[in-house]
Amino acid sequence: MTLPAKPRIFIDGEAGTTGLQIRARLAERTDLELVSIDAEKRKDDAERARLLNSVDVAILCLPDEASRQAVAMIENDRVRVLDASSAHRVEPGWTYGFPELSTAQEAAIRTSTRVSVPGCYPTGMIGLVRPLVDARLLASDYPVSVHGASGYSGGGRTLVDAMEGRGGAHKLAGPYRAYGLTLDHKHVPEMRTYGGLAHAPLFTPSVGAWRQGMLVEVPLHTRLLGGATGRDLHEALRAHYEASRFVDVMEFGDGSPDVLDPETLAGTNRMELFVFENPAQGHVLLMARFDNLGKGASGAAVQNLDLMLGLDAERDYAVREEVTA
Numbered sequence: 001m002t003l004p005a006k007p008r009i010f011i012d013g014e015a016g017t018t019g020l021q022i023r024a025r026l027a028e029r030t031d032l033e034l035v036s037i038d039a040e041k042r043k044d045d046a047e048r049a050r051l052l053n054s055v056d057v058a059i060l061c062l063p064d065e066a067s068r069q070a071v072a073m074i075e076n077d078r079v080r081v082l083d084a085s086s087a088h089r090v091e092p093g094w095t096y097g098f099p100e101l102s103t104a105q106e107a108a109i110r111t112s113t114r115v116s117v118p119g120c121y122p123t124g125m126i127g128l129v130r131p132l133v134d135a136r137l138l139a140s141d142y143p144v145s146v147h148g149a150s151g152y153s154g155g156g157r158t159l160v161d162a163m164e165g166r167g168g169a170h171k172l173a174g175p176y177r178a179y180g181l182t183l184d185h186k187h188v189p190e191m192r193t194y195g196g197l198a199h200a201p202l203f204t205p206s207v208g209a210w211r212q213g214m215l216v217e218v219p220l221h222t223r224l225l226g227g228a229t230g231r232d233l234h235e236a237l238r239a240h241y242e243a244s245r246f247v248d249v250m251e252f253g254d255g256s257p258d259v260l261d262p263e264t265l266a267g268t269n270r271m272e273l274f275v276f277e278n279p280a281q282g283h284v285l286l287m288a289r290f291d292n293l294g295k296g297a298s299g300a301a302v303q304n305l306d307l308m309l310g311l312d313a314e315r316d317y318a319v320r321e322e323v324t325a
């Protein structure tokens with residue numbers, strides 16, 4: 001694939017929560033040309049279509065339906081698309097933008113013309129589970145449960161505004177809310193597919209009164225692990241992520257640290273993975289900590305963009321919380 005000297009990028013949805021955080025990361029970059037839309041034409045389809053068809057990569061930071069429409073507007077087959085929405089995550093013809101899955105996945109992202117950025121909760125769950133399934137330490141038919149707790153920016157601009165007193169109501173606004181209680185959250189299909197699982201995981205999300213950062217937990221029972229211990233799982237994760245720039249496997253935990261703060265990695269593209277075990281009870285707890293707007297969205301989008309363009313994909317950025325839609 002021929003790469004232009006200074007690739008042109010347009011972010012459709014640049015004024016939203018995810019779009020603004022991508023812009024903040026790209027603001028200082030001189031190796032890219034960021035094309036912007038006039039604020040009053042943000043939803044003017046003719047102007048969006050003109051810009052979408054004029055760039056090397058179109059990044060979509062839109063609600064799912066608007067994202068599907070944007071893809072349909074692209075007639076120029078030289079335009080590559082990076083979609084942050086959940087519209088195309090398990091869609092044939094799209095590449096799942098989780099380069100840490102395998103070297104083959106990273107290679108596929110580099111050449112793909114259609115890349116879908118993973119959802120925030122799936123980033124933690126797949127990051128924990130898939131290497132263990134691939135290593136045959138976790139059976140693909142294990143009855144996996146996943147619990148997640150996200151900062152409120154995960155709910156986009158309307159939840160951010162409700163939480164920060166800029167008006168509007170949102171059903172998730174409050175100090176802590178469990179949701180997704182129909183057990184069919186939109187992230188379940190990608191968790192199953194890219195987690196390498198035979199059955200849909202039981203996923204229970206929740207949201208709390210902090211802005212950015214999340215914890216994703218996968219509890220396991222050792223009696224269902226066919227002889228593997230927590231240490232075996234930890235060693236497999238450590239080996240899988242040994243060369244990873246953004247994913248760190250933390251020391252094997254026997255209860256220390258005994259608390260985890262979801263906000264620690266806010267503003268970065270990093271993810272920390274933890275394995276805790278109580279052998280007497282036969283319990284193992286896998287946990288991931290990262291920023292829902294970093295490795296869970298905008299940071300991952302920039303990492304994918306750089307891979308698609310053959311640029312340095314190992315840069316990280318410290319994006320401050322003031323970047324608000």
Ligand SMILES: NC(=O)C1=CN([C@@H]2O[C@H](COP(=O)(O)OP(=O)(O)OC[C@H]3O[C@@H](n4cnc5c(N)ncnc54)[C@H](OP(=O)(O)O)[C@@H]3O)[C@@H](O)[C@H]2O)C=CC1
Binds near residue numbers: 012019043155
């Ligand atoms: N927030 C997060 O942590 C994550 C979000 N995502 C996904 O990224 C996408 C964007 O989410 P997020 O940034 O949080 O949402 P926001 O609501 O904050 O931003 C979406 C932006 O898209 C604009 N928009 C809506 N419809 C159109 C349209 N037809 N044409 C042009 N612009 C439009 C909105 O404008 P207006 O506000 O005026 O309607 C808004 O500026 C979603 O699909 C979301 O699920 C993915 C991972 C994590």
Ligand SMILES: CC(=O)N[C@@H](CCC(=O)OP(=O)(O)O)C(=O)O
Binds near residue numbers: 156187
């Ligand atoms: C707290 C909150 O509301 N979170 C969002 C997920 C954010 C995200 O990952 O967006 P995508 O679905 O596009 O991947 C939710 O549960 O719908």
